Amino acid sequence: MNIQYSGEKQTLSKPAITARPSKWTVFYRKLSKNKLAVAGGYIILFYIFVAILAPLLAPHDPYQVDLVNKLKAPSAAHWMGTDDKGRDVLSRMIYGTRLSLAVGFVAVFIGAFFGVILGLLAGYYGKWVDAVIMRVVDVLLAFPGILLALAIVSALGAGLMNVMVAIGVFSIPMFARIVRGSTLAVKKLEYIDAIRSLGATDARIIFVHILPNIASPIIVQATLRLATAILSAAGLSFLGLGAQPPLPEWGAMLSNGRDFLFNMPTLALFPGLAISTLVIAFNIFGDGLRDALDPRMKQ
Amino acid sequence: MTVFIIRRLLQTIPVLLGVILVVFIIMQFVPGDPAVLLAGDGATAETVARIRHQLGLDQPVLVQYVQYVGHVLQGDLGISIRSQLPVMKEIMTRLPITIELAIASIFITIILGMLAGIISATKQYSASDFSIMILALLGVSLPSFCLGLMLMYFFSVKMHLFPVTGWGTWKHMVLPAITLGASGAAIVARMTRSSMLDVIRQDYIRTAKAKGLKPNIIVYKHALKNALIPVITVVGLQFGILLGGTVLVESVFAINGLGRLIVEAIRMRDLPVVQGGVLVASIIFVLVNLGVDILYRSFNKRISLD
Numbered sequence: 342m343n344i345q346y347s348g349e350k351q352t353l354s355k356p357a358i359t360a361r362p363s364k365w366t367v368f369y370r371k372l373s374k375n376k377l378a379v380a381g382g383y384i385i386l387f388y389i390f391v392a393i394l395a396p397l398l399a400p401h402d403p404y405q406v407d408l409v410n411k412l413k414a415p416s417a418a419h420w421m422g423t424d425d426k427g428r429d430v431l432s433r434m435i436y437g438t439r440l441s442l443a444v445g446f447v448a449v450f451i452g453a454f455f456g457v458i459l460g461l462l463a464g465y466y467g468k469w470v471d472a473v474i475m476r477v478v479d480v481l482l483a484f485p486g487i488l489l490a491l492a493i494v495s496a497l498g499a500g501l502m503n504v505m506v507a508i509g510v511f512s513i514p515m516f517a518r519i520v521r522g523s524t525l526a527v528k529k530l531e532y533i534d535a536i537r538s539l540g541a542t543d544a545r546i547i548f549v550h551i552l553p554n555i556a557s558p559i560i561v562q563a564t565l566r567l568a569t570a571i572l573s574a575a576g577l578s579f580l581g582l583g584a585q586p587p588l589p590e591w592g593a594m595l596s597n598g599r600d601f602l603f604n605m606p607t608l609a610l611f612p613g614l615a616i617s618t619l620v621i622a623f624n625i626f627g628d629g630l631r632d633a634l635d636p637r638m639k640q
Numbered sequence: 641m642t643v644f645i646i647r648r649l650l651q652t653i654p655v656l657l658g659v660i661l662v663v664f665i666i667m668q669f670v671p672g673d674p675a676v677l678l679a680g681d682g683a684t685a686e687t688v689a690r691i692r693h694q695l696g697l698d699q700p701v702l703v704q705y706v707q708y709v710g711h712v713l714q715g716d717l718g719i720s721i722r723s724q725l726p727v728m729k730e731i732m733t734r735l736p737i738t739i740e741l742a743i744a745s746i747f748i749t750i751i752l753g754m755l756a757g758i759i760s761a762t763k764q765y766s767a768s769d770f771s772i773m774i775l776a777l778l779g780v781s782l783p784s785f786c787l788g789l790m791l792m793y794f795f796s797v798k799m800h801l802f803p804v805t806g807w808g809t810w811k812h813m814v815l816p817a818i819t820l821g822a823s824g825a826a827i828v829a830r831m832t833r834s835s836m837l838d839v840i841r842q843d844y845i846r847t848a849k850a851k852g853l854k855p856n857i858i859v860y861k862h863a864l865k866n867a868l869i870p871v872i873t874v875v876g877l878q879f880g881i882l883l884g885g886t887v888l889v890e891s892v893f894a895i896n897g898l899g900r901l902i903v904e905a906i907r908m909r910d911l912p913v914v915q916g917g918v919l920v921a922s923i924i925f926v927l928v929n930l931g932v933d934i935l936y937r938s939f940n941k942r943i944s945l946d
Contacts, residue, residue, distance in 0.1 A: 480658030485925040486884015495906040495914040496669040613786035621781040
């Protein structure tokens with residue numbers, strides 16, 4: 342009897358002592374089940390490693406001009422061939438990873454930083470603050486595609502730094518909208534009233550209590566926005582408004598390769614493939630993050 | 641409905657004024673004196689001062705903005721530094737080409753996107769659903785300038801089916817329109833798929849199936865009509881992305897449209913043209929959005945009356 346009782350006791354008590362998995366454990370489990378998102382994550386990691394280890398991985402100096410060996414097809418000496426100035430395409434592609442990732446991250450950081458602050462202020466304070474901020478956001482969203490970024494670049498001048506600023510500004514309204522919506526939902530929760538009644542300042546409520554609770558949609562938006570930022574930067578460089586020669590930026594390399602489409606299509610093919618792969622990786626990883634962090638956003 | 645249209649028109653006015661303000665502010669950041677740029681190299685101080693006065697640049701910024709809005713409302717977007725022609729005239733010679741390209745592309749976006757979305761939804765988890773979704777992911781991620789060059793290489797350079805560059809005949813239109821419409825088609829396909837899947841699971845579709853209606857009639861007569869409502873908004877948003885995309889596609893295919901005019905103007909530091917081009921494209925986008933909203937509303941109303 343006793344043995345049976347203790348056995349019964351053990352089975353009954355088992356669920357009670359099992360710790361509830363943390364939010365991050367649940368997130369990790371969900372994300373790791375999504376094979377496509379995992380693949381995207383690995384591709385992004387691969388590109389990050391290539392960017393960090395560029396000096397070790399590049400077989401040649403990406404700026405070294407060698408006119409004797411210009412426009413050479415892929416070979417053992419130059420795995421991706423050489424460009425019109427005899428520079429090693431593979432080495433330029435490897436160094437280009439640094440530029441594309443840097444442009445993407447800096448532009449998204451600018452967009453997220455200002456967009457999150459504006460969204461938090463609009464959502465938290467409401468009334469005229471919300472009305473003013475959201476009208477500005479509406480106006481910024483009224484510019485089609487990359488035209489706002491183009492207008493900013495035209496004023497600031499061509500160059501990679503200005504492209505980062507332009508794409509950053511062009512990303513602000515997306516972050517502001519998402520953060521405002523999330524802030525509106527969170528600020529109505531009881532714990533915010535409780536913290537306020539304890540005498541917390543608005544700044545503390547916004548940055549310590551609301552911001553961490555709306556991190557999920559911000560992370561998802563930032564990941565998806567990285568894809569758009571990299572695409573837009575490559576597009577601006579393709580138009581000759583971003584990276585200036587001899588910088589090995591993929592968009593600029595693709596633009597250069599266009600002139601040799603008839604006799605050396607690989608010059609345009611390799612940077613095109615690199616941009617597409619990185620953008621696909623950020624898109625599928627971002628989709629996976631969204632499904633794992635906040636499935637409601639899928640709607 | 642009339643009240644809705646009037647209210648929506650009134651809401652558009654501050655957005656348009658805001659767009660003009662943003663373009664005006666951006667141009668304030670341009671280094672150097674626009675009067676010196678317009679006067680050209682070697683102009684005397686008197687000429688520069690006269691141009692500055694003519695352009696109203698000697699006025700306070702707020703007065704300049706009010707004057708600028710007044711000029712824009714009269715269709716006066718200034719004088720091109722490069723050609724010395726009115727900016728409006730330059731834009732009007734290039735705009736029809738861009739509109740032709742945009743309309744052709746939006747057709748591709750709608751037809752390809754919806755067809756792919758319907759096939760995907762009606763054959764969920766099949767090989768065709770999987771292939772369409774992979775293609776849609778590629779369509780969203782592939783840069784338009786890269787897709788354009790690929791199409792150009794295979795269909796123009798290798799197969800000689802279409803001209804490499806230029807504009808004029810329907811053959812010139814095919815590759816640029818596909819290039820521009822592809823990413824939109826991918827987004828519309830994803831949206832149509834998810835919208836159709838939502839509708840297909842509803843009770844009235846089950847009832848239609850129970851009545852023994854043919855699958856095609858259920859999909860195209862009953863499900864599609866309701867599934868289209870959210871898709872209309874996406875198509876409207878795509879038009880804006882498409883207008884922005886013309887800048888890249890026109891550069892790839894050497895088409896003398898508005899997008900290429902803006903890019904050329906940026907390179908030549910012809911700021912009145914950049915300002916005017918961005919403004920006109922944005923105003924078109926705002927008006928298209930207005931049209932889409934009205935269409936959306938009338939679509940909804942018709943369905944509710946049915």
